[in-house]
Amino acid sequence: MRNVRGAKALSEYLESIGTPISESTIFSLLRQGKIPHLRPSPRILIFNLDAIDEWLGIK
Incomplete structure (x- = not known):
């Protein structure tokens, strides 16, 4: 499973695949x-990159 933690890491991933989305837009x-995500506690965001790719229509 490919996961990243936090909006900044997701924004960096999206930029790296040519689909830039700012942190403010992610929030x-x-x-x-x-947007698909997990929130195991109030201050932690986990994004599964496979789910994000599917959400974007990449896979």
Whole structure:
């Protein structure tokens, strides 16, 4: 399983695959419930990169 922790790491991953999304946009998508993620505790965000790729329509 490919995971990253935090919006900054997700933003860096998205930039590396040619789909730049800013941290502020990621937080907006989180508030709207539009981006797949796990929140094991209030201050921790985990993003499964396979789920993100699927969400983007890459895989």
